[in-house]
Amino acid sequence: xxxxxxxxxxxxxxxxxxxxxxxxxxxxxxxxxxxxxxxxxxxxxxxxxxxxxxxxxxxxxxxxxxxxxxxxxxxxxxxxxxxxxxxxxxxxxxxxxxxxxxxxxxxxxxxxxxxxxxxxxxxxxxxxxxxxxxxxxxxxxxxxxxxxxxxxxxxxxxxxxxxxxxxxxxxxxxxxxxxxxxxxxxxxxxxxxxxxxxxxxxxxxxxxxxxxx
Amino acid sequence: xxxxxxxxxxxxxxxxxxxxxxxxxxxxxxxxxxxxxxxxxxxxxxxxxxxxxxxxxxxxxxxxxxxxxxxxxxxxxxxxxxxxxxxxxxxxxxxxxxxxxxxxxxxxxxxxxxxxxxxxxxxxxxxxxxxxxxxxxxxxxxxxxxxxxxxxxxxxxxxxxxxxxxxxxxxxxxxxxxxxxxxxxxxxxxxxxxxxxxxxxxxxxxxxxxxxxxxxxxxxxxxxxxxxxxxxxxxxxxxxxxxxxxxxxxxxxxxxxxxxxxxxxxxxxxxxxxxxxxxxxxxxxxxxxxxxxxxxxxxxxxxxxxxxxxxxxxxxxxxxxxxxxxxxxxxxxxxxxxxxxxxxxxxxxxxxxxxxxxxxxxxxxxxxxxxxxxxxxxxxxxxxxxxxxxxxxxxxxxxxxxxxxxxxxxxxxxxxxxxxxxxxxxxxxxxxxxxxxxxxxxxxxxxxxxxxxxxxxxxxxxxxxxxxxxxxxxxxxxxxxxxxxxxxxxxxxxxxxxxxxxxxxxxxxxxxxxxxxxxxxxxxxxxxxxxxx
Numbered sequence: 128x129x130x131x132x133x134x135x136x137x138x139x140x141x142x143x144x145x146x147x148x149x150x151x152x153x154x155x156x157x158x159x160x161x162x163x164x165x166x167x168x169x170x171x172x173x174x175x176x177x178x179x180x181x182x183x184x185x186x187x188x189x190x191x192x193x194x195x196x197x198x199x200x201x202x203x204x205x206x207x208x209x210x211x212x213x214x215x216x217x218x219x220x221x222x223x224x225x226x227x228x229x230x231x232x233x234x235x236x237x238x239x240x241x242x243x244x245x246x247x248x249x250x251x252x253x254x255x256x257x258x259x260x261x262x263x264x265x266x267x268x269x270x271x272x273x274x275x276x277x278x279x280x281x282x283x284x285x286x287x288x289x290x291x292x293x294x295x296x297x298x299x300x301x302x303x304x305x306x307x308x309x310x311x312x313x314x315x316x317x318x319x320x321x322x323x324x325x326x327x328x329x330x331x332x333x334x335x336x337x338x339x340x
Numbered sequence: 341x342x343x344x345x346x347x348x349x350x351x352x353x354x355x356x357x358x359x360x361x362x363x364x365x366x367x368x369x370x371x372x373x374x375x376x377x378x379x380x381x382x383x384x385x386x387x388x389x390x391x392x393x394x395x396x397x398x399x400x401x402x403x404x405x406x407x408x409x410x411x412x413x414x415x416x417x418x419x420x421x422x423x424x425x426x427x428x429x430x431x432x433x434x435x436x437x438x439x440x441x442x443x444x445x446x447x448x449x450x451x452x453x454x455x456x457x458x459x460x461x462x463x464x465x466x467x468x469x470x471x472x473x474x475x476x477x478x479x480x481x482x483x484x485x486x487x488x489x490x491x492x493x494x495x496x497x498x499x500x501x502x503x504x505x506x507x508x509x510x511x512x513x514x515x516x517x518x519x520x521x522x523x524x525x526x527x528x529x530x531x532x533x534x535x536x537x538x539x540x541x542x543x544x545x546x547x548x549x550x551x552x553x554x555x556x557x558x559x560x561x562x563x564x565x566x567x568x569x570x571x572x573x574x575x576x577x578x579x580x581x582x583x584x585x586x587x588x589x590x591x592x593x594x595x596x597x598x599x600x601x602x603x604x605x606x607x608x609x610x611x612x613x614x615x616x617x618x619x620x621x622x623x624x625x626x627x628x629x630x631x632x633x634x635x636x637x638x639x640x641x642x643x644x645x646x647x648x649x650x651x652x653x654x655x656x657x658x659x660x661x662x663x664x665x666x667x668x669x670x671x672x673x674x675x676x677x678x679x680x681x682x683x684x685x686x687x688x689x690x691x692x693x694x695x696x697x698x699x700x701x702x703x704x705x706x707x708x709x710x711x712x713x714x715x716x717x718x719x720x721x722x723x724x725x726x727x728x729x730x731x732x733x734x735x736x737x738x739x740x741x742x743x744x745x746x747x748x749x750x751x752x753x754x755x756x757x758x759x760x761x762x763x764x765x766x767x768x769x770x771x772x773x774x775x776x777x778x779x780x781x782x783x784x785x786x787x788x789x790x791x792x793x794x795x796x797x798x799x800x801x802x803x804x805x806x807x808x809x810x811x812x813x814x815x816x817x818x819x820x821x822x823x824x825x826x827x828x829x830x831x832x833x834x835x836x837x838x839x840x841x842x843x844x845x846x847x848x849x850x851x852x853x854x855x856x857x858x859x860x861x862x863x864x865x866x867x868x869x870x871x872x873x
Binding site for chain 2 (some may be wrong): 140141142178181182196203204205206207208209210211213214216219220221230231233234262276277279286
């Protein structure tokens with residue numbers, strides 16, 4: 128399996144109750160999997176654990192055959208080759224759209240970098256927006272930039288935390304289709320969290336529901 | 341082995357640095373508090389037997405009355421300018437913060453000059469009544485007057501923000517229930533703002549405890565004065581340390597009292613909804629009384645002493661602005677800019693590692709720096725002195741350099757004292773930014789350190805500049821630490837003012853005092869901006 132979580136336990140600091148207890152999850156390469164659950168069920172926690180933003184209290188996480196979290200090892204987020212789209216997008220306000228997308232590409236040469244950023248801008252239909260700043264974009268545009276930024280370093284895995292929660296209804300449907308196309312054209316493996324059942328049908332290949340612990 | 345390697349990851353380096361800085365700033369006071377004291381000696385026995393009672397009584401009187409009067413004035417003015425509309429209201433809203441830009445010692449020198457035998461107020465009163473009337477300000481009531489009128493803005497600022505934001509519906513429903521505005525003030529506003537008043541008063545009392553300039557000029561024996569006398573008069577660090585311990589106990593008492601009072605205030609704000617109150621228009625005599633009261637406080641707390649300083653400066657500036665003044669300015673600006681930059685860097689390390697760390701220990705460590713800001717300057721000076729005497733003894737064998745007479749001791753003491761100011765500002769800054777940018781950068785392949793410089797630093801810059809200017813201002817007016825720990829012949833603008841005043845040349849202190857006030861108004865300006873948010 129491409130992504131494998133086994134026996135994951137997790138609780139937040141100062142809390143006695145486990146958010147996740149003996150949690151399992153698998154995903155195949157190229158698959159788009161949605162995680163459904165009520166608020167407080169720990170669905171965002173799953174994504175944060177995979178990204179390396181939280182440390183599990185027990186269990187193992189493997190991505191692309193590599194152990195990234197286990198009893199004796201912990202790979203920090205920057206070394207996991209995982210992209211993440213945050214609920215509020217977290218586009219750096221001091222950087223332009225172009226610079227935001229280029230942020231994770233500092234290992235590339237200048238020519239390679241601009242080729243990659245431009246192709247992504249084209250993919251998200253925003254070629255003319257490279258020099259704009261995040262505050263000059265609409266919600267839907269910000270989201271597309273966030274997706275492009277996360278995909279830019281060609282991560283093994285893309286994680287999205289409630290990607291459509293800040294977008295109004297009409298735009299949502301359109302965005303779902305667009306994002307799905309983008310993901311498929313990059314053949315990215317993707318895991319996303321949602322509480323909206325409509326997201327599942329339009330976007331994901333498969334869905335999992337987390338029950339509150 | 342893997343564990344060992346993990347132990348040295350980036351986060352831990354940040355934590356280690358933060359821990360070292362916090363430790364360095366806490367050690368001087370902790371040293372005293374944990375009783376690393378030299379044994380009792382003759383001096384200390386004498387002080388305890390004959391003098392300690394006076395120090396305690398004087399300090400308590402100053403605390404009690406300054407705190408009470410300043411709170412009353414602060415909260416009543418806050419009520420006045422938020423609930424009522426009267427001529428000059430908009431002006432007084434911000435102008436009533438101005439007294440904070442006048443350090444209490446400068447106010448004390450100015451008032452004693454105005455009330456002296458040839459002072460302008462004494463002469464005016466004599467002219468008016470045809471006989472000599474003199475008011476003795478150099479007394480305990482005089483000191484209470486100074487602290488009251490120049491520190492009340494602490495209560496004014498916080499309670500005004502509180503009243504404006506949270507009490508609109510309370511006041512309106514009280515009116516509907518048939519109460520008048522006086523009843524509302526005593527039955528609703530005072531009890532409801534108890535917590536805020538407590539916070540403001542705690543700040544006032546800490547300033548009073550920290551004061552050296554006013555009490556020494558007026559000849560009132562407080563703990564800070566006693567610590568000075570014991571150290572400079574007798575050269576007795578041990579007795580000074582014992583005294584410091586008592587002074588610290590007062591501070592602990594203030595903090596606990598504030599917590600106790602605030603702890604019960606939770607019932608106060610049942611709503612988090614912010615609705616602004618439409619002010620009630622006053623007319624006729626009532627409007628005149630409201631405007632007159634605001635005017636009186638503003639004049640006494642700022643305008644009159646300010647005018648006097650300007651008048652004196654016109655007389656003396658040619659004499660004062662000499663080589664030694666230039667040197668003092670250079671010293672002040674250098675020390676303030678250097679320490680403020682260093683503190684901002686250290687505070688960035690502390691607050692950033694507190695933010696990213698998973699260990700609760702690291703996250704609370706930053707709060708410990710508050711010790712330096714709460715303790716009176718004289719106490720910190722003694723704590724630092726003891727630390728450096730010990731360091732000197734350690735290095736004596738292989739290094740002939742004397743740390744105790746060097747400027748480094750003073751600079752270090754500044755760091756101890758003002759680290760909390762930096763940490764507070766940057767903590768607020770980080771809170772505003774949130775953590776997702778940091779996390780986004782991590783998932784894009786950047787480590788903690790690179791993320792800090794590429795992302796956090798740029799976004800934190802406004803907060804860093806804010807912190808720098810706050811610390812800079814605090815340093816410019818700082819007196820007790822500088823007086824105790826400065827190397828021979830090292831003057832800052834503040835010590836210059838102090839020296840002129842103590843040489844009976846109050847007029848000559850005016851130009852320098854005005855410069856300090858001008859610099860201090862920077863922080864007053866940023867306070868008023870903060871207020872608007």
